[in-house]
Amino acid sequence: MSPSNKKPIRPWCAVHSPVPVRKYNFRPGFLFGAATSAYQIEGGIEAQTGRGESIWERYFAARPHLDTGAIACDHYHRMPEDVQLMKRLGLKAYRFSVAWPRVIPQGTGALNDKGVDFYKRLVDELLNNGIEPFLTGYHWDLPQALEEKGGWTNRETAKHFGDYMHILAEKLGDRVQHWGTLNEPEVIVGGYLYDGLAPGRKEQHMRTAVAHNLMLAHGYGAQAVRAVNPNLTVGCTLNLVPIEPANKHAHKAARRHWQSNYSLYLDAMLKGKYPKVVLDEMEHNGIKIESGDMALINQKLDYLGVNWYLRMVMNRRGRIIQMPAADFTQVGWEINAAPFTRMLVAMNDEYKLPPIYVTENGAAIPDKIEGERVHDLVRMSYIHDHLNALENAVARGVDVRGYFAWSLMDNLEWSGGYQFTFGIVHVDRQTLNRTIKDSGYWYRDMIAANG
Numbered sequence: 001m002s003p004s005n006k007k008p009i010r011p012w013c014a015v016h017s018p019v020p021v022r023k024y025n026f027r028p029g030f031l032f033g034a035a036t037s038a039y040q041i042e043g044g045i046e047a048q049t050g051r052g053e054s055i056w057e058r059y060f061a062a063r064p065h066l067d068t069g070a071i072a073c074d075h076y077h078r079m080p081e082d083v084q085l086m087k088r089l090g091l092k093a094y095r096f097s098v099a100w101p102r103v104i105p106q107g108t109g110a111l112n113d114k115g116v117d118f119y120k121r122l123v124d125e126l127l128n129n130g131i132e133p134f135l136t137g138y139h140w141d142l143p144q145a146l147e148e149k150g151g152w153t154n155r156e157t158a159k160h161f162g163d164y165m166h167i168l169a170e171k172l173g174d175r176v177q178h179w180g181t182l183n184e185p186e187v188i189v190g191g192y193l194y195d196g197l198a199p200g201r202k203e204q205h206m207r208t209a210v211a212h213n214l215m216l217a218h219g220y221g222a223q224a225v226r227a228v229n230p231n232l233t234v235g236c237t238l239n240l241v242p243i244e245p246a247n248k249h250a251h252k253a254a255r256r257h258w259q260s261n262y263s264l265y266l267d268a269m270l271k272g273k274y275p276k277v278v279l280d281e282m283e284h285n286g287i288k289i290e291s292g293d294m295a296l297i298n299q300k301l302d303y304l305g306v307n308w309y310l311r312m313v314m315n316r317r318g319r320i321i322q323m324p325a326a327d328f329t330q331v332g333w334e335i336n337a338a339p340f341t342r343m344l345v346a347m348n349d350e351y352k353l354p355p356i357y358v359t360e361n362g363a364a365i366p367d368k369i370e371g372e373r374v375h376d377l378v379r380m381s382y383i384h385d386h387l388n389a390l391e392n393a394v395a396r397g398v399d400v401r402g403y404f405a406w407s408l409m410d411n412l413e414w415s416g417g418y419q420f421t422f423g424i425v426h427v428d429r430q431t432l433n434r435t436i437k438d439s440g441y442w443y444r445d446m447i448a449a450n451g
Helices: 056-060 077-090 111-128 155-171 185-190 202-226 248-261 263-271 276-284 293-297 338-350 378-393 438-449
Strands: 031-035 093-097 132-138 176-181 233-239 243-245 303-307 312-314 356-361 368-370 373-375 401-405 423-426 435-437
Touching: 031 132, 031 356, 077 111, 077 401, 093 176, 111 132, 111 155, 132 155, 132 202, 155 176, 155 202, 176 202, 176 276, 176 303, 176 423, 185 202, 185 233, 185 263, 185 276, 202 233, 202 263, 202 276, 202 293, 233 263, 233 356, 243 248, 248 263, 248 276, 248 312, 338 378, 356 378, 373 438, 378 401, 378 438, 435 438
Parallel strands: 031 093, 031 401, 093 132, 132 176, 176 233, 233 303, 243 312, 303 356, 356 401
Antiparallel strands: 368 373, 423 435
């Protein structure tokens, strides 16, 4: 067939969608949004921006074969364009993180006015386009200057984080209502245990020390924001991976793994104590909890951010196993929405939960590019299935206030580079042009259907 005789590609239309566009039974005012993080999309690390070095620049410099965030999606220079994209998608909220080294290049001391101005302009653009900003203070990009003083193994870093959050609240607290302290402390800990996340120090014995310092940072950060304005909404985001037993003999191993890695943070923030398995590990490694630490960590949470991507299944020997006939994403995570409901309901039974925002949920799926269309039916189905699962949790009493798709656009997936595509918007790696995927159009129409 000659080019002139090619059939035109039909534009997206909800009527023809294989995935239904419907109204979900969520509370009035439920927010639908999308999420990103600073280092994954901003770029703009050149000297004239005034941004300081983060642990990721140092990590990538030692591994020159990996993609880096030097340009990423160039959001630093294309921010107004990206906000207009959010408006086209009908987003009601946008979750972003602030890059600590962009605001305070050395982690402490002098501010970078250009960095502060960038986030002021971002917030203004969002508000002017009817999009509610949800700010996260830390999404893994520690200033390298603080890493050289011990990073998150150093208790002082938690205090510096509180100072940083106080500055952010002073600069942006008049326009940003929703504040998050940390994103996924369990993954931040991983950067000190394994070579796959910055700083890649491989110090297994520091696990609980880093976790405790991160919880202190949350406490100092929450206090700092409320000291500026006690009416601001303050929370923290955890990635939670339910550990389900393969059979009745695996319950104990599964519960221990969950307590050691996930309820570590839930118990600290919501109960003011650590699980016994964590306390035993702290004692073994000589980690001391100082007077006042747990009260600082256990202060009021206005919301809990939940990032959810997968469940794990464990056998009685404590090994993670794959279930037969399961489907998986590009990164090898099982696609299965039902455990999402089970986890939220179980948490609601165990804790006095604050309101929940699902601050990240999405899938790395190969896209099919056809002309000006990007087809990603699996991602569309994934989001729909997880909204169904969320609706089921709400029907069983879980107070959920919003859902943020991960991610707004294809971005740097850390040491995984650009090969894993999570976005509802495609980013061409050569031109950086943005193209809304079929899932993005579906998400837009779904938001409209939900008022």
